[in-house]
Amino acid sequence: MRPRLLPGVRISYDDVRDRTVVLYPEGVLMPNSTACAVLVRCDGRTSVAQIVDDLRAIYADVDSADVLGLLRRLAADQLLTLEPSDG
Amino acid sequence: MADTGRPFGLLAELTHRCPLHCTYCSNPVELLTRDRELTTEQWQDTFDQARKLGVLQVHLSGGEPLLRRDLPELVRHASRLGCYVNLVTSGLGLTERRAAELAGCGLDHVQLSLQDASETEADRMAGTTAHRTKLAAARIVRDLGLPLTVNVVLHRGNLDRVQEICLLAKDLGAARLELANTQYYGWALRNRAGLLPSAGQLNRALETVRQMRRQLGESMQIVYVTADYYEPYPKPCMHGWAARQLTIAPDGTVLPCPAAQVIKDLSWPRVTDRSLADIWYHSEGFNAFRGTAWMSPTCTACPRKEIDFGGCRCQAYLLTGRAEATDPVCGKSPDHHLIEALVAAPGDAEPVMRGYR
Numbered sequence A: 001m002r003p004r005l006l007p008g009v010r011i012s013y014d015d016v017r018d019r020t021v022v023l024y025p026e027g028v029l030m031p032n033s034t035a036c037a038v039l040v041r042c043d044g045r046t047s048v049a050q051i052v053d054d055l056r057a058i059y060a061d062v063d064s065a066d067v068l069g070l071l072r073r074l075a076a077d078q079l080l081t082l083e084p085s086d087g
Numbered sequence B: 001m002a003d004t005g006r007p008f009g010l011l012a013e014l015t016h017r018c019p020l021h022c023t024y025c026s027n028p029v030e031l032l033t034r035d036r037e038l039t040t041e042q043w044q045d046t047f048d049q050a051r052k053l054g055v056l057q058v059h060l061s062g063g064e065p066l067l068r069r070d071l072p073e074l075v076r077h078a079s080r081l082g083c084y085v086n087l088v089t090s091g092l093g094l095t096e097r098r099a100a101e102l103a104g105c106g107l108d109h110v111q112l113s114l115q116d117a118s119e120t121e122a123d124r125m126a127g128t129t130a131h132r133t134k135l136a137a138a139r140i141v142r143d144l145g146l147p148l149t150v151n152v153v154l155h156r157g158n159l160d161r162v163q164e165i166c167l168l169a170k171d172l173g174a175a176r177l178e179l180a181n182t183q184y185y186g187w188a189l190r191n192r193a194g195l196l197p198s199a200g201q202l203n204r205a206l207e208t209v210r211q212m213r214r215q216l217g218e219s220m221q222i223v224y225v226t227a228d229y230y231e232p233y234p235k236p237c238m239h240g241w242a243a244r245q246l247t248i249a250p251d252g253t254v255l256p257c258p259a260a261q262v263i264k265d266l267s268w269p270r271v272t273d274r275s276l277a278d279i280w281y282h283s284e285g286f287n288a289f290r291g292t293a294w295m296s297p298t299c300t301a302c303p304r305k306e307i308d309f310g311g312c313r314c315q316a317y318l319l320t321g322r323a324e325a326t327d328p329v330c331g332k333s334p335d336h337h338l339i340e341a342l343v344a345a346p347g348d349a350e351p352v353m354r355g356y357r
């Protein structure tokens, strides 16, 4: 599984609120720092295992089940897809 | 008031002009003419102010936003500020060249409305030949690689074709389909008698939506906005009054929602009179129904008051004459009999096409 942000979903930095935001057709999401670290890696090339490894280099106690759960929630919110890329 | 947050979204109604005449149109019955519209510079200054206030999403709507010649400049301006720019359009005027230009200016997303899946019925609702042009516009958007949401307003006349509508949107390559039951404001309120569906129609449509979701899976998201007259509780209008969004009418009037100007007991300043921040934080209209202190005794005593915020203030005002009343669509509202009567006997007033009076 190589998660990928769906078209129309954009990660951006809001200098008014001084934080990273996710912009998508229906609204704005304010992810916490772990979720941000996951989201910026959803490029369709990085595997879930690689994302977990990357996070372990930044944060202590990264649980791969938690990361997968987060990815599934973001997929359900139509922000990313876990399906293999169709090109 | 103490904990007023920052707004996230701005609905910029660039114009009220429109080549279509939908009887369901939520625009006000008193349409503003071109000479009342803000200039390019005034919109750009408004976007600057909106971004500083916290706005991250700009929805360019109307009327038909493509009738503004300066649309590319406005898209570019909002995009350069870092905003997500969404074009809400009927699709008329969205030629290949125009669409490519807008994409080049940083347009992020297009929400295209269709009236129906049946060409004859769609054009009847639009009051003009529009359907084929819209289908072409959808393909242009998709070919540019821009994400496309198709929006269809549902009413008595098209609810029985929800399946055809879903399949058409899928065929057009929409990532999302928004099936929005008519909200009764503006022209739609005037034309309510001819638009109100039956309970049976709504039940069948909802069942069809469920079936289409199963059939189409992840390939197209289907958002279904319910018909609030038939719901036990009101909609959580705008996630609370003046909490997250603001609307600016073509003449610069700043509003908490597109319908709010109907509330005549409140004054509605324009961006040309006061700064956007001053209006957001300090104006009478924006503060009138923030929080819960203004609520009727019915809502004050209700555990759902932080869920639906007592429903829609504009609907309360339009149906009862009191903006602070519990939204009459709520089963607990002392005015709920008004809704029951309307649903039982919608009346037989002749439809009035938008823009012809």
Ligand SMILES: C[S@@+](CC[C@H](N)C(=O)[O-])C[C@H]1O[C@@H](n2cnc3c(N)ncnc32)[C@H](O)[C@@H]1O
Binding pocket: B018, B024, B025, B026, B027, B061, B062, B063, B064, B065, B088, B089, B090, B091, B111, B112, B113, B151, B152, B153, B180, B181, B182, B183, B184, B185, B188
């Ligand atoms: C007022 S229109 C303006 C933009 C453009 N003319 C169009 O129709 O797409 C904005 C959006 O509101 C939808 N809409 C119009 N009247 C409505 C109503 N009474 N209830 C719910 N949605 C409505 C339209 O389908 C469109 O997606």
Ligand code: SF4
Binding pocket: B018, B019, B020, B021, B022, B024, B025, B026, B027, B062, B063, B064, B090, B354
């Ligand atoms: S809903 Fe129809 S009449 Fe109203 S602005 Fe949009 S296209 Fe024009």
Ligand code: SF4
Binding pocket: B233, B234, B298, B299, B300, B302, B303, B304, B305, B306, B308, B309, B310, B311, B326, B327, B330, B331, B332, B333
């Ligand atoms: S009584 Fe008021 S708060 Fe309770 S459900 Fe009805 S509208 Fe909402």
